[in-house]
Amino acid sequence: MTNRPAIFVVKATIAPEQEAAFNAWYDTVRSAEIARVPGCLGMTRYAALPLESGLLDGGTLGGFPPSLPHAGSEPWQYMVCYEFDSEASLQAFVRSDTLRAMTKDYDSRFRGDRARFAYRQIYP
Numbered sequence: 001m002t003n004r005p006a007i008f009v010v011k012a013t014i015a016p017e018q019e020a021a022f023n024a025w026y027d028t029v030r031s032a033e034i035a036r037v038p039g040c041l042g043m044t045r046y047a048a049l050p051l052e053s054g055l056l057d058g059g060t061l062g063g064f065p066p067s068l069p070h071a072g073s074e075p076w077q078y079m080v081c082y083e084f085d086s087e088a089s090l091q092a093f094v095r096s097d098t099l100r101a102m103t104k105d106y107d108s109r110f111r112g113d114r115a116r117f118a119y120r121q122i123y124p
């Protein structure tokens with residue numbers, strides 16, 4: 001394990017009728033919860049950015065038709081990056097009761113697919 005920063009990434013697709021509630025909840029409830037997690041420096045949220053046709057692959061997006069709502073084959077609407085001061089802090093969070101409780105709360109509120117990823121900083 002390194003002392004370099006690390007990020008925990010969660011990508012999700014939310015049912016259209018839940019998007020407003022999802023965004024409001026993430027920006028208030030979840031942001032307050034993550035602010036209390038030891039070693040977490042903050043979170044940044046993103047929404048998928050559709051790309052215009054002709055920008056990639058000579059008119060298609062990553063080999064897919066230009067009508068896709070998300071760039072390339074990325075199926076996720078939203079992404080949040082939780083930045084941690086170290087890999088050790090991220091690993092402690094992943095093993096924590098806090099993450100289990102946060103996951104249970106999320107699952108009770110929202111439908112849709114979700115994926116999680118962890119990365120360590122390698123440069124600079």
